[in-house]
Structures are given as structure tokens and as C-alpha cells.
Amino acid sequence: MTPGSGLQAGLKNRHLTMIAIGGVIGAGLFVGSSSGIATAGPAILLSYALVGTLVVLVMRMLGEMSAANPTSGSFSAHADRALGRWAGFSIGWLYWFFWVVVLAVEATAGAKILAGWVPAVPQWGWALIVMIVLTATNLVSVGSYGEFEFWFAGIKVVAIGAFIVVGLLAVFGVLPGVHSDHASFGNLTSHGGFLPHGPGSILTGVLLVVFSFMGSEIATLAAGESEDPQGAVTKATNSIIWRIGVFYLGSILVVVSLVPWNDPSLEKQGSYVAALNSLGIAHAGDIMNVVVLTAVLSCLNSGLYTASRMAFSLGERGDAPKAFSRTTSRGVPMAAILVSVVFGFVAVFFNYEFPDSVFLFLVNSSGAVALFVWLVICFSQLRMRRIIQREAPEKLIVKMWLYPYLTWAAATLIMGVLVYMLFDTEHDGRETVLLSLLVAAIVLAVAVVKERLEGNRAPVATEEPADRVGVG
Numbered sequence: 453m454t455p456g457s458g459l460q461a462g463l464k465n466r467h468l469t470m471i472a473i474g475g476v477i478g479a480g481l482f483v484g485s486s487s488g489i490a491t492a493g494p495a496i497l498l499s500y501a502l503v504g505t506l507v508v509l510v511m512r513m514l515g516e517m518s519a520a521n522p523t524s525g526s527f528s529a530h531a532d533r534a535l536g537r538w539a540g541f542s543i544g545w546l547y548w549f550f551w552v553v554v555l556a557v558e559a560t561a562g563a564k565i566l567a568g569w570v571p572a573v574p575q576w577g578w579a580l581i582v583m584i585v586l587t588a589t590n591l592v593s594v595g596s597y598g599e600f601e602f603w604f605a606g607i608k609v610v611a612i613g614a615f616i617v618v619g620l621l622a623v624f625g626v627l628p629g630v631h632s633d634h635a636s637f638g639n640l641t642s643h644g645g646f647l648p649h650g651p652g653s654i655l656t657g658v659l660l661v662v663f664s665f666m667g668s669e670i671a672t673l674a675a676g677e678s679e680d681p682q683g684a685v686t687k688a689t690n691s692i693i694w695r696i697g698v699f700y701l702g703s704i705l706v707v708v709s710l711v712p713w714n715d716p717s718l719e720k721q722g723s724y725v726a727a728l729n730s731l732g733i734a735h736a737g738d739i740m741n742v743v744v745l746t747a748v749l750s751c752l753n754s755g756l757y758t759a760s761r762m763a764f765s766l767g768e769r770g771d772a773p774k775a776f777s778r779t780t781s782r783g784v785p786m787a788a789i790l791v792s793v794v795f796g797f798v799a800v801f802f803n804y805e806f807p808d809s810v811f812l813f814l815v816n817s818s819g820a821v822a823l824f825v826w827l828v829i830c831f832s833q834l835r836m837r838r839i840i841q842r843e844a845p846e847k848l849i850v851k852m853w854l855y856p857y858l859t860w861a862a863a864t865l866i867m868g869v870l871v872y873m874l875f876d877t878e879h880d881g882r883e884t885v886l887l888s889l890l891v892a893a894i895v896l897a898v899a900v901v902k903e904r905l906e907g908n909r910a911p912v913a914t915e916e917p918a919d920r921v922g923v924g
Contacts, residue, residue, distance in 0.1 A: 459524060459764070460594065460783030463678040467598030471754070472671035472688035474605020477612065477699050479558060479747040480664030482740070485704060486723040491879075492657035493648040493713040494640040499657030500704055502865075504696040507665045509862040510826045513833035513852050515689025518672040520840050520847035522681030525765030526673045527829050532769060534835040535828070541771045541899040543828045544762055546892060550666075550821040551759035552792050553814050555752060556799030559583050562748040565741055579800050586753050587793045590760065593782045594677045597757050604750035611743040612703050615724065619706030622731050634730055635710045643712045655872050659881050662869065665700075666822040668692065670754050673761050677783070682849060689850050756792060763788035771902075813887065816880065820873070820888035823866055830863035 463471075488496045517530045525532070525540070528547065532540025563578035573581075589596050621627035622635045640646055647653065671688035675681045703724075710727040711718060717726040721737065722744075728736030764785040767776025776788040802811040834856055840848055852859060873881035 459677050459779060459785070461677055461679050462594035462783060463598045463674055464595075465679065465684070467595075467602050468671060468674060468678050468684040469687070470602045470605040470609075471598070471674050472684075472691065473695055474601065474608055474750055474754075477605070477608045477747065477750075478664050478667050479561060479744060479751050480661075480666075481700065481703070482722065482724055482744045482747055483561070484660065484664055485707070486718045486726075488657050488660040489704075489708060489713050489723055490719055491649070491660060492653040493644065493646070494708045495647045495649075495651075495654050496657045496661070496713075497701060497704060497708070498654045499661050500700050502654070503658055503662050503665055504700055506826070506862055506865055507668050507696060508692050509852075509858055510829050511668055511689055511692045512850070513859060513862075514669055514672055514829050515685055515850040516848065516852050517829075517833060517836050517840075518675060519682050519685045519689070519850040520836075520844065522672075522675045522678075522685055523765065524673055524676040524761040525769070526669060526676075526762075527825060527832065528762060529765055529769070530836055531828050531832045534832040534839065537769075537771070537903055538896065538899040539828060539832070540769065541766070541902065542892065542896045543825060544766045544771060545895050546818075546821050547825055548759050548762045548766070548792070549891070549895075550818045550825075551755045551762070552795040553799055553818045554755045555583070555759070555793070555796030556803050556811070557815065558748045558752045558755065559796065559800050560803050562745055562752065565745045565748070568741075576800075576804055582749070582752065583793060583797060583800070586749070586756055587789065589753065590756050590789050591784055591786060593784060594757075597753065598674075600753050601750060601757075604746055604753060607746045608743065608750060609699075611746075612699050615728070616698070616702050616706050618731070618733075619703075619710055619727060623706070623709045627731070634712065637709050639709050639712050643714055648713070655869075656876065656879065658869060659873055659876055659879055663819065663822055665696075667751070667754065669825070670758055673758055676761075686850055756789065756796070759792040760785055760789040763792060816884045817887040817891045819884035820870065821892075823870055824888070824892060827863060827866045830859050830866065834859055 485496075488499060492499055514527055514530075518526060521530070523529045525544065528540050528544035530540075531543050559579045559582055560575075562582050563575045566578040566582070567573065567575040570578075586600075589600050618627065619635075623637060625635075672685055675684040675688070678684045707718075707723045707727045711723075711730050715726065717729065720726075721729060722740065724743075725737050725740045728740065733739075763772055763776045764779075766772035767774055767778075767785075767788065773787075776785060776791070778787060779785050799811065799814055802814065833852060837848075837852070837855055870885055873885045876882055
């Protein structure tokens, strides 16, 4: 907990554990994986492995900084200390913008599923109900957010775990009562080879799957409101490898083994539903819709929490209205939550009224923020390591491997993906990067002007007296 901040240590260890595990299982894994499989074929496994490796490295860097200084601002606060106020301001607001747009996307996705079940309530009505319920949850206490997320994430974890077990039993031909003619590891090579569209499709696949990994860093933001921040960050950082290996690579391997990658059902029904249907499992679509709805609600819940805590941190550092940093008696930053959800409501309205103009702009202009965040984490860690070693070496509980070489390798890979996106016109990669850069440039310009107007004042401490934000 941050002393004097008003936030309270309301998250228990089981909450943090499940938030860390569930954070890597976004709705994008269930919804977006089919387009990646269609684009890259079985080689999508290499795309997931490449992005997964990148996320592991970035999380290791973030874990190093957050274990030394757990804070609700996470990488934004670290960037503030390591690179300057302009960096903390810019990446903090871009990250907030990303999550409030996600609120609208996920609220709409959830509303479509619910409207299909209960058509008497219009889709916009379900979106409103979902947003109100989760806003109320976040306003009660951080513990209620943690409890909701514990069960949401738990359902996702159990569902994917069961999917992998059932799928592997089918592949090995030992699933009772199921005889599938298609289930085989031979599907990885027997339909045009492992690389049916050539090596270039691996990078194209990266563009399609990279954004489904956003959310891995939520555990480091939430750690500031836990009973043992350093322990929570360390645990989340150390377990990221098996979490990505099992939930992403494991489940996608099962999908492309059960169903040929070029089977039309993958895109029509969704990859996981098509995989279950191929085994003749009754009500597979309904089962997966429940799981997808859970993933959507989890993403909404965490998105609102994450956006509000980033707004809280920005307010605390003087980079947002001071009201954002005020908390209720339960340690809840009410103003930060309400501002975030209001923007989310407005974005939902745009989605219904102007889906192909205003809302499309919002989605595309926030699309590359994940890559910007990861890049800033890389550069922050390069400088923060030296600061921590100089001022508080005993706080280096988690260390980045092969520093600084792997840090530079990760930063180079991220920049390579951004450059590749600039040449991608088929999947809107160029438009996403250019619009995201435009929004980033506007935010950066505001940060620079603000800093000059304030006379380059020193960073405001959030963790201890003086300016030891990065090592306290």
C-alpha cells in the first residue's frame, strides 16, 4: 500500500494470484485467434511464441522495477522517475485512453452475447447494465473488485485447462465416447505444410495476436493495494512463463491439432467453438459463449480498475486533476473511477451511433498503445537499474536476465513490429500505427508544454519523501 495515498491493502494473496493468472487470458484469445490461424496457419504457434517471449521479457523488466517500488502507477511512475515527467505523463494518459476504449469494446461484445440469450432487452440496454454493475463493484472497495476478478479469472482458467485436457485426449485418441477423424498432430503439417503462407506470415500473425496479450501488467498495478506488494510482484513475474506457455501456446496447439487450419468453421464459429464442435460435444457453442462472456466481464472489470488506478496515480503526481487522487473511506478513488467509466459510456454511445467513423478512430488510435507501453518499459528499465543499484541495491529482488542485452533485444523487436505494421495495409496495421502515433504526439506535446509552463519542477514523490520514486 502507498503510505498516505488513501489506497488500502484490500487485495488478498489469492486475489493477486488469480489476477496475475487471469490477466494473460483476455477475450482476444477466444475471439481473435481464428483470424490469426487463418492468416498464418499452424505457424501461428510461432507468432504466439514470439509475442509470448517478448511479454515475458517486458514483464521481467517491469517486475524488477515494481518489486523495488510497488505503486499504483506502475510503469508510468517508473517512466516518470527514469525518463522524466513527460514520459510518465504521456504513457500514463495513453494507457488510460487504451483501457477506456477497451471498456466500450468489451461492453459491446458482452451485450451481443447477452442480447442473444435474452433478446427482450436491447443490446444497448445490456451494455448499460453491464457497465453499471461493474462500476458499482469497483466503487464499493478494491476487495470487491478482487473478489469479482478472482471468480471471473477462475472460470477462464478452469475452462481453458479443461479445453486443453479434453483436446489432448482427443488428439491421442483416448477421449471416451469421441471418435474424431480429424484430430491429430498431423494437422500441423498435412494441409500445405507448417508454413502454408511462407515465413512472412509469422510476422503478420504477430500483428494479429500481439494485442491479445495486453493485461499481463495489471498484476503490477494491483500489487500496490495488496498485503505483500513485493511478494505479489515477484510471484507474478516468475510465473509469467508457464502462464503464457499453457494458456496461449497450449490451447492454440490443441485448436490447430483438432481442426485443420484452413477449415472454414474456424472463422465462422470461432476457433475454440469449432474445435469443440469437431469432437461432437453437445452445446459447445453455448459453453464457449459463457466462457467468452466471463472473459469479457473480466476484461471490463480489470479495465475499469486499471484505468482508474492510472488516473489516480496521474492525479497524485500532479499530471491529472488533484480530485483523481482523492479516495473514499474505503480507499476507493471515486472520481478517477467515475471519469473513466463516463468516457467508457461515451465510447459505447459512439459505437452504436458512429461505428464506422468516430468509434473506429478511437479503436485504431489506441491500437498500438500496448507496443508503446512495452517500449517505454524497456527504456525505463535501462535507466532504472542504474538508479536502483546506486541508491538501494538491496531492493533488486527481481533482476532482468542478461541486462542490458535482452532489454535492448526486446526494444529492437518491438520497434521492428511497429515498422512492419507501417507496411501492413491488409490488416489495417499502417492506419493503427499512424493514428496511434498521432494521438501519442498530441499527448506528448501537451506533456512538454505542461512541463515548460511549470518550470521543469522536480517529480512529485509518491512512495517516500524527496524524489526517490523509483527506489522506494
